[in-house]
Amino acid sequence: xxxxxxxxxxxxxxxxxSTLSAQPDGKxxxxxxxxxxxxxxxxxxxxxxxxxxxxxxxEIDMDAKLKEKLGDVDMKPYKILGVCSPSFAxxxxxxxxxxxxxxxxxxxxxxxxxxxxxxxxxxxxxxMGILHKEELVTIADKVSEKFRAALKNI
Amino acid sequence: xxxxxQKTLFNxxxxxxxxxxxxxxxxxxxxxxxxxxxxxxxxxxLDVDFRQYRILGACNPSFAHKALQAELHIGSMLPCxxxxxxxxxxxxxxxxxxxxxxxxxVGNKDLIAIAKQIQEKLKKVIxxx
Numbered sequence: 001x002x003x004x005x006x007x008x009x010x011x012x013x014x015x016x017x018s019t020l021s022a023q024p025d026g027k028x029x030x031x032x033x034x035x036x037x038x039x040x041x042x043x044x045x046x047x048x049x050x051x052x053x054x055x056x057x058x059e060i061d062m063d064a065k066l067k068e069k070l071g072d073v074d075m076k077p078y079k080i081l082g083v084c085s086p087s088f089a090x091x092x093x094x095x096x097x098x099x100x101x102x103x104x105x106x107x108x109x110x111x112x113x114x115x116x117x118x119x120x121x122x123x124x125x126x127x128m129g130i131l132h133k134e135e136l137v138t139i140a141d142k143v144s145e146k147f148r149a150a151l152k153n154i
Numbered sequence: 155x156x157x158x159x160q161k162t163l164f165n166x167x168x169x170x171x172x173x174x175x176x177x178x179x180x181x182x183x184x185x186x187x188x189x190x191x192x193x194x195x196x197x198x199x200l201d202v203d204f205r206q207y208r209i210l211g212a213c214n215p216s217f218a219h220k221a222l223q224a225e226l227h228i229g230s231m232l233p234c235x236x237x238x239x240x241x242x243x244x245x246x247x248x249x250x251x252x253x254x255x256x257x258x259x260v261g262n263k264d265l266i267a268i269a270k271q272i273q274e275k276l277k278k279v280i281x282x283x
Contacts, residue, residue: 057195
């Protein structure tokens with residue numbers, strides 16, 4: 001009986017995992033909308049990424065940048081964080097030396113107004129899919145899992 | 155799938171190559187928003203020895219704005235990266251991401267049209283080096 005329960009629950013887990021990993025066409029990111037201020041959500045996002053061993057190595061305030069360069073552009077706060085796990089980056093670069101063209105992985109924090117903030121994490125598995133290199137897809141899947149875990153806790 | 159354009163530079167040092175790339179990007183309206191010294195980062199974090207490898211995050215504000223209007227989540231693929239690395243023989247290799255290839259993952263027609271225009275500009279940058 002106990003064994004059956006374990007088998008059943010692992011089957012359910014497998015089913016959930018497979019539906020989570022199946023991205024519809026054109027879906028190249030994971031996202032979650034939460035309530036809070038832009039600053040709070042940014043800080044929480046960074047903290048959760050850190051727990052998954054991703055450091056923030058670049059940060060662009062796209063709204064401010066576009067306003068500065070183009071003048072008449074009014075965008076709600078839109079932050080692009082470049083996040084990197086050194087050990088994953090190292091593994092990846094040994095497989096594909098030009099992969100730096102896709103690093104670091106990007107995470108967006110977007111103010112939607114009305115006290116709502118959206119966090120968007122690129123799905124590296126979707127990006128690596130265009131390269132058709134099995135080893136890269138394996139690493140990208142691991143990174144995707146970590147991103148999902150971070151997003152869940154935000 | 156080939157997802158970049160590249161060129162090998164002869165008789166140019168690493169720093170000089172970065173200056174040239176920066177200059178050519180500027181001519182096409184791209185500023186450098188981010189710069190990552192991957193060699194130093196990997197040494198500091200993992201204590202591994204890697205070749206000279208710089209990741210430049212280049213952005214053309216008006217194209218970025220158009221792309222964001224077509225696809226609000228496209229910031230997850232910005233800025234466009236240009237990599238400058240030193241090969242084993244001491245020659246410098248410069249590569250720019252092909253935005254058309256990476257936007258294929260998105261599947262948005264308006265975006266693909268914009269990506270093609272950016273692609274032309276980045277191709278020009280690499281050709282003019």
